Amino acid sequence: MKRKITFLLTALLVQWAFSFSALPAFAKSESGWVIEAESKDNYNGVTLANGRIGLVSGMGLFQVNEIVMGGVYDKEFQDGVSRVVRGPLFTNLQMKLDGRRIGDGEVREWKQTLNMKKAFLETSVKVENAQITYSFRALRHLPHMAMVLVEITPDKEMDMNIETGASFPEELQNRSAIFKHLTDGKTESPVYTMRAVSRTGMRELATCSAFMFDGERPAVYAEYGEAHYQSMAFNQHLAKGKTFRFALVGAVCASSDFCKPKDEAERMAVYALQSDIETILSGHEREWNEIWKGDIIIEGDEEAQKDIRLALYNLYSFAAKNTRLSVAPMGLSSVSGYNGHIFWDAEIWMFPPLLMLNQDIARSFLDYRYDKLGKAKQRAVQYGYRGCMYPWESDDSGEEATPTWCLTGPFEHHITADVGIAFWNYYCVTQNKRWLREEGWEVLKAVADYWTSRVTKNEDGSYSILNAVGANEFAQNVDDNAFTNGSAKTVLQYACQAARILGETPDPLWKEVSDNMKFHYMPDGTMKEYATYQGEIIKQADVNLLSYPLGVVSKPARIKQDLDYYSQKIYVDGPAMGNSILSVLYAQIGDGEKAYHYFQKTYLPNKRPPFGVLSESAYSNNPYFCTGAGGLLQAVISGFGGLRITEKGIVQQHPLLPEKWKSLTITGVGPEKKTFTVKR
Numbered sequence: 001m002k003r004k005i006t007f008l009l010t011a012l013l014v015q016w017a018f019s020f021s022a023l024p025a026f027a028k029s030e031s032g033w034v035i036e037a038e039s040k041d042n043y044n045g046v047t048l049a050n051g052r053i054g055l056v057s058g059m060g061l062f063q064v065n066e067i068v069m070g071g072v073y074d075k076e077f078q079d080g081v082s083r084v085v086r087g088p089l090f091t092n093l094q095m096k097l098d099g100r101r102i103g104d105g106e107v108r109e110w111k112q113t114l115n116m117k118k119a120f121l122e123t124s125v126k127v128e129n130a131q132i133t134y135s136f137r138a139l140r141h142l143p144h145m146a147m148v149l150v151e152i153t154p155d156k157e158m159d160m161n162i163e164t165g166a167s168f169p170e171e172l173q174n175r176s177a178i179f180k181h182l183t184d185g186k187t188e189s190p191v192y193t194m195r196a197v198s199r200t201g202m203r204e205l206a207t208c209s210a211f212m213f214d215g216e217r218p219a220v221y222a223e224y225g226e227a228h229y230q231s232m233a234f235n236q237h238l239a240k241g242k243t244f245r246f247a248l249v250g251a252v253c254a255s256s257d258f259c260k261p262k263d264e265a266e267r268m269a270v271y272a273l274q275s276d277i278e279t280i281l282s283g284h285e286r287e288w289n290e291i292w293k294g295d296i297i298i299e300g301d302e303e304a305q306k307d308i309r310l311a312l313y314n315l316y317s318f319a320a321k322n323t324r325l326s327v328a329p330m331g332l333s334s335v336s337g338y339n340g341h342i343f344w345d346a347e348i349w350m351f352p353p354l355l356m357l358n359q360d361i362a363r364s365f366l367d368y369r370y371d372k373l374g375k376a377k378q379r380a381v382q383y384g385y386r387g388c389m390y391p392w393e394s395d396d397s398g399e400e401a402t403p404t405w406c407l408t409g410p411f412e413h414h415i416t417a418d419v420g421i422a423f424w425n426y427y428c429v430t431q432n433k434r435w436l437r438e439e440g441w442e443v444l445k446a447v448a449d450y451w452t453s454r455v456t457k458n459e460d461g462s463y464s465i466l467n468a469v470g471a472n473e474f475a476q477n478v479d480d481n482a483f484t485n486g487s488a489k490t491v492l493q494y495a496c497q498a499a500r501i502l503g504e505t506p507d508p509l510w511k512e513v514s515d516n517m518k519f520h521y522m523p524d525g526t527m528k529e530y531a532t533y534q535g536e537i538i539k540q541a542d543v544n545l546l547s548y549p550l551g552v553v554s555k556p557a558r559i560k561q562d563l564d565y566y567s568q569k570i571y572v573d574g575p576a577m578g579n580s581i582l583s584v585l586y587a588q589i590g591d592g593e594k595a596y597h598y599f600q601k602t603y604l605p606n607k608r609p610p611f612g613v614l615s616e617s618a619y620s621n622n623p624y625f626c627t628g629a630g631g632l633l634q635a636v637i638s639g640f641g642g643l644r645i646t647e648k649g650i651v652q653q654h655p656l657l658p659e660k661w662k663s664l665t666i667t668g669v670g671p672e673k674k675t676f677t678v679k680r
Helices: 002-022 261-273 277-291 302-318 344-357 359-371 373-382 414-430 433-454 482-502 508-515 556-566 577-588 592-606 626-640
Strands: 034-037 047-049 053-057 064-075 082-087 093-097 100-102 108-115 120-127 130-138 145-154 158-164 173-183 188-197 204-213 220-224 230-238 244-254 295-299 643-646 649-652 663-669 674-679
Touching (some): 047 130, 064 244, 082 204, 145 277, 158 244, 188 230, 188 261, 344 414, 344 643, 344 663, 359 433, 414 482, 414 643, 433 482, 482 508, 556 577, 626 643, 626 663
Antiparallel strands (some): 053 064, 064 082, 093 100, 093 158, 145 244, 158 230, 188 204, 220 230, 295 663, 663 674
């Protein structure tokens, strides 16, 4: 009998172990989804975003540093360039327990936890006689809304007072805040509305917030808080040992999206009040569960797993489907990082990983450029060219937003090719011929026409691009910059391919220019970065971009030659994404040691405490740099994973697993949601 029991127990254990091992890596442990912070030293907050608004976390009790409004711009000052706008802070909660205001000085055992899987930041603290836990969410299914969820468990019976008052960024004007009861005669909705206008009056901004409760709703009433603004409050008696939960939900709207932002914000708050906390939470989680079907799973390196997932979490957070918005270099984490303008960072660095893992989100990048095509055509005419000429820095107007003193605005023209390349890659992944005909072709044709009017024909029949600023912005106004010429050559080829697919007749000049684009070489065959290049230090990868992602240089020996040379020329304080290109290419030619070295160099020096958010360079402090996140993800997906976008879709070529990793799994790839795995 004893032997029989032992046998049964062994069989059950074997069956349990087999079932457990069959689960995906993320199901075995939640640790790869969670980043914890227990120290406030050198605190750099994380951003909770949903593609429309971004809440930047603070370390103080209930603190949100700012709310960044995606796609909403005003001037940075009266005669300055445009800058993305900060909204009024509806999250300004204050708590009293038994009449005593709870501030940061009363807080003990502070801890913050970022849950990337469910997209919320939770803070837990202890104060005298109570445990408080609260979390922030930028609601994914309600894109102009966010929620603060608060739980308090007292050690003794006590009375609690919660108040939320007005808090405005200093640049906002004509501020007002008022508590009101919206009612249809039967149902009453107590809400708190805040209004302001942006710095120069270009935008009207509004928020409306409301308290939500699980059970019986306490009376919500008006008070006068700081700065003589009316505020909204409620009182609640707390029973010893019993957890009380409430939420503050708010909408943030701007006149760039709504004719009457105040009215729309109030409607959104009323909508939430007629729901319940659990329904709103489940809607948010349902959207994120769908998004995370596109995931990257590392076995054997938990720290890298968190870092990679944080990069993907931020790209997913800063963009959303159906917004017709693109993503700035700092996403929705800052108003000061390049003013929230749209650069090549979107098309060359962030777009490719999103295109592979979530075509709906990636599509918004293209929608943004398609909507601005008319302005790009106007700009081409302004400078004497045909087709379209996209601005180096773009805002909601579609016009050039670069400061006038900066030469990149008039001369960094590769952006127009970068946009066209992104449009072609979207077709390659989706094979959506209807979209190609209705939208993609119009952009590709205009981009190709621009380049044939931009080039200069040489006496030997080759074509040069003169007086340009390339990816290496240290070298300004040079001739035949390698990446500019390479991207123009590539997009002209893509325009010819699109024409054949659609049965259109391409301009013969497209192929002629592409086939005869001029490149310059050193005596040993290394490609020169530009015509007169003599070994100077460069800002970031330029020549190497011709190997990946362009594929203009494809022979392994040539790739290695350019790699070995320019990897020693990149400026030590250059932006993070340059090293990701080196990582991808060393993986492609089979040098695992160097591929992993540059992979780590892509982001490890740029991590900032306590969550590991990325700064632009090893010596700067401006997180979150989602351009770097895009480069990091390309190093993993296209470098170690070997995934490439081709005319026939996404294929796997030359995967190479780092020695430290046991396996790499990429899920949700392409429209078919394929899974690619690399194992040792």
